[in-house]
Structures are given as C-alpha cells and as structure tokens.
Amino acid sequence: xxxxxxxxxxxxxxxxxxxxxxxxxxxxxxxxxxxxxxxxxxxxxxxxxxxxxxxxxxxxxxxxxxxxxxxxxxxxxxxxxxxxxxxxxxxxxxxxxxxxxxxxxxxxxxxxxxxxxxxxxxxxxxxxxxxxxxxxxxxxxxxxxxxxxxxxxxxxxxxxxxxxxxxxxxxxxxxxxxxxxxxxxxxxxxx
Amino acid sequence: xxxxxxxxxxxxxxxxxxxxxxxxxxxxxxxxxxxxxxxxxxxxxxxxxxxxxxxxxxxxxxxxxxxxxxxxxxxxxxxxxxxxxxxxxxxxxxxxxxxxxxxxxxxxxxxxxxxxxxxxxxxxxxxxxxxxxxxxxxxxxxxxxxxxxxxxxxxxxxxxxxxxxxxxxxxxxxxxxxxxxxxxxxxxxxxxx
Numbered sequence: 001x002x003x004x005x006x007x008x009x010x011x012x013x014x015x016x017x018x019x020x021x022x023x024x025x026x027x028x029x030x031x032x033x034x035x036x037x038x039x040x041x042x043x044x045x046x047x048x049x050x051x052x053x054x055x056x057x058x059x060x061x062x063x064x065x066x067x068x069x070x071x072x073x074x075x076x077x078x079x080x081x082x083x084x085x086x087x088x089x090x091x092x093x094x095x096x097x098x099x100x101x102x103x104x105x106x107x108x109x110x111x112x113x114x115x116x117x118x119x120x121x122x123x124x125x126x127x128x129x130x131x132x133x134x135x136x137x138x139x140x141x142x143x144x145x146x147x148x149x150x151x152x153x154x155x156x157x158x159x160x161x162x163x164x165x166x167x168x169x170x171x172x173x174x175x176x177x178x179x180x181x182x183x184x185x186x187x188x189x190x191x
Numbered sequence: 192x193x194x195x196x197x198x199x200x201x202x203x204x205x206x207x208x209x210x211x212x213x214x215x216x217x218x219x220x221x222x223x224x225x226x227x228x229x230x231x232x233x234x235x236x237x238x239x240x241x242x243x244x245x246x247x248x249x250x251x252x253x254x255x256x257x258x259x260x261x262x263x264x265x266x267x268x269x270x271x272x273x274x275x276x277x278x279x280x281x282x283x284x285x286x287x288x289x290x291x292x293x294x295x296x297x298x299x300x301x302x303x304x305x306x307x308x309x310x311x312x313x314x315x316x317x318x319x320x321x322x323x324x325x326x327x328x329x330x331x332x333x334x335x336x337x338x339x340x341x342x343x344x345x346x347x348x349x350x351x352x353x354x355x356x357x358x359x360x361x362x363x364x365x366x367x368x369x370x371x372x373x374x375x376x377x378x379x380x381x382x383x384x
Contacts, residue, residue, distance in 0.1 A: 027254075027271045031263035034271070038262075044354055048326045050361050051311050057361060059274045063267070064362065066224050072266065073192070075216035075230060081237050082215050085244040089199075089207040 024056050025049060034063055192217075192265045200252045211244065214269055218243050221270035225277040239280060243273050313360040318353035321346055 025033075025046055032038040033046045050057045066072070192213045198206025222239045223230050247254050258268055311319050324335040325346075332350075336343040 026257070027268055027275065028257055028259055028262060030271050031268040035263040035267050045326060047354060047357055047361065048311075048322055051357055055278055059271065059278060061362065062225060062274060063221075063270060066221065066270070067267075072217045072220040072270075073213070075220045077215040077219050078232060078237070081219065081240055082211055084237075084241055085211040085215065086208045088241075088244055088248055089202065089204050091204050 024053060030056070030060065034060065034067070194265070196255060196258065196265075200255055214265070215240070217266045217269050218273045221273035222277055225274045239273070239277055242276055242280075243269075246272070246276060311357075314353050314356060318349055318356070321349045322353050322357075325350060 029038065029042060029046065033043055038046065050060060194210040194213055195203070195206040196210070199210050219232075219236065219240050220230060222243070223232070223236045226236055226239065227233070254272065258265065311322060314322065320339075321335060324330045324338065325332070330338070332343045332346045336346045339346070
C-alpha cells in the first residue's frame with residue numbers, strides 16, 4: 001500500500017494524538033495544519049511526517065505556495081464543467097417520480113420505482129381505452145344505423161379507427177391492455 | 192464559501208448545485224496547478240475535477256461527512272483533496288500495465304521502499320534519535336530521558352530545536368542554508384533556548 005492509497009482519505013478524523021507512522025494524515029488534519037488550526041502536538045506530528053513523506057510534503061508545499069497567490073474563488077470555470085458536476089446529483093422535485101436513471105439503491109427504492117412505473121403505464125392504458133370508447137361513441141352516433149344494417153364488421157372497424165386515438169385496434173384481439181408495445185405511440189389505423 | 196453541506200449530504204439537488212458552483216473555482220485551481228503548475232483548462236484537468244466530485248459523493252458522501260468547519264476552511268480542505276487525487280492519478284499512471292494473461296504469474300508486489308528521510312537527515316544524530324523516540328516509538332519525554340540517561344528538559348530542548356530546524360528545512364527554498372545552531376547535539380546540562 002503506497003502512502004497515498006485512497007484509503008488514506010479515511011472517514012475517521014484524527015485527534016491531536018494520532019500517530020502517522022506508515023500512513024499519512026487525513027485531509028482534515030492537513031487542512032487544519034495549513035490553516036494554522038492544528039493543536040501543537042498534531043502540528044508537530046505532521047511536520048515529522050512531512051520529513052519522511054515526499055508525497056505529503058509536495059502537496060503541502062504546493063498548497064502553501066498557492067495560498068500565497070490569493071483568492072481562488074474568482075478563477076473561471078467552464079460552464080460544462082459545472083454542469084457535469086451538478087448532474088452527478090439528479091433532479092428530484094417534490095411530487096415527481098424518481099428518475100429512471102439514477103444511482104441504484106437496492107431494496108425499497110427499486111420496488112417503489114417499479115410500482116410507480118406500473119401505475120403510470122396503467123394510467124396510460126386507461127386513458128387510451130377511454131379515448132377509444134369516446135371515439136366509438138362519436139362514430140356510432142353518426143354511422144351506427146348504417147353499420148348495423150349492413151352488418152359490415154370491416155366498415156365498422158374502419159370507422160372506429162378513423163375517430164379513435166389509434167391506441168387500441170378493435171380488430172386485433174392480440175392487442176390486450178397488457179401489451180405495452182405501441183401504446184400511445186402508434187399512429188397507424190387498421191385500414 | 193457559504194454552502195449547505197448537510198443539504199448536500201442529504202441529497203438535496205439545490206444544495207449540491209450551489210456547492211458545485213462555489214467550490215468549482217477552488218477545485219479547478221488546485222487541480223490545474225498540481226498538474227501543470229498554472230491555471231489551464233485541459234481535458235485532463237476537467238476529468239480530475241469531476242473525479243473530485245465523484246469522490247465526495249461516493250459511499251453516501253463519506254468524505255463530505257468528515258469535514259469539520261471548526262478545524263479548517265472548506266476551501267483549504269477541498270484543495271488538499273483535489274491535490275491528493277491528482278497525485279494518486281500520477282501514481283497510477285507510473286505503474287506498469289500488466290496483461291491479463293500475466294496476472295496469475297505476476298510476482299508478488301515487493302514491499303514499499305521507505306521514503307528517504309531527507310528532512311530528518313538535516314538533524315543531528317541525537318536530534319534524530321529524540322524525534323524517533325518521541326514520534327515513532329511514541330515514548331513520553333520522561334521515558335525518552337530515562338532511556339538516554341539525561342534530564343527530561345534536555346529532551347524537550349532537543350525536540351524544540353529539532354522541530355525548528357525541520358520547519359526551516361521543509362519549507363525553505365534553500366534548505367541547505369538552514370543552519371544547525373545546536374551542532375553539539377544533546378548536552379547533559381540541557382540548557383533550554
């Protein structure tokens with residue numbers, strides 16, 4: 001394990017009596033040292049460590065030199081860099097469904113997402129069915145007598161298709177409510 | 192920086208966006224100066240900047256949770272994390288690539304070589320001894336004095352001089368000019384400065 005293994009950025013904060021033999025101080029200790037806020041014994045330990053760790057020494061030297069340059073908060077950052085970092089946390093407004101693409105947290109979150117998706121699809125199917133029935137009622141009022149007299153199922157189907165939302169095809173028995181393909185996206189009629 | 196870290200940790204989008212907006216200049220400056228010695232907006236710099244934010248969010252914001260505003264400023268802490276990540280990236284690039292077919296046959300990793308004691312080399316032998324006893328063996332002043340057969344005040348004096356010299360050596364542009372005012376090393380009388 002090199003002195004700068006990522007595990008050295010460990011969560012446990014170091015107290016004033018931490019030892020650093022064989023490992024490096026964490027970022028919080030070094031930041032306290034740089035800002036002059038480290039207690040005397042911690043500062044001494046860090047300085048002894050810096051005498052034996054070229055990597056930490058280089059980092060601290062750079063940081064000290066850059067601090068002397070002044071305020072970095074005015075440095076220009078390209079908009080795409082900021083946008084990319086901000087997008088690491090997805091938008092989640094109150095009342096919105098969870099985004100479909102997100103850092104997956106197994107367990108309850110996945111189950112709730114699945115339930116919400118199923119509810120959304122069921123709502124779309126219901127809307128499509130309602131639209132079909134409205135269309136059927138409209139066409140029946142104008143051509144119902146002719147259709148009934150001729151007994152022409154094909155003509156009835158074409159008439160229905162003309163005024164329906166194109167969601168459900170009455171002549172296609174295989175298109176069940178559970179068939180999600182093409183629902184709300186189909187623009188074809190059964191002519 | 193005036194950011195809502197608890198909000199970021201709890202996953203609030205508005206808090207995170209504001210944190211990024213305020214911290215990006217500091218992080219980019221630290222990354223750029225570490226990589227190139229000056230401000231440069233290369234793709235490498237931008238990649239490392241993103242890596243910093245990914246690391247801050249990783250494992251349920253584990254790193255962010257360690258920040259203590261009572262000990263240091265957020266800007267200093269973020270700049271150190273950024274510099275550490277750049278250093279890790281350089282270390283990985285220096286390691287030779289191993290083909291998959293050679294993984295099983297690869298020799299075991301040799302033990303890491305000890306870092307050169309360039310800083311301690313600037314101390315006298317007695318000062319190095321005191322520093323090692325106090326900071327590596329973790330002896331108390333009294334224990335170190337008993338081992339060396341000297342007055343505890345002698346140990347304190349040697350420690351103080353050693354650390355003073357160490358600071359000069361570590362942060363001086365010309366460490367070779369940092370003189371040792373205690374060339375005689377430890378003395379039985381242990382006269383403090």
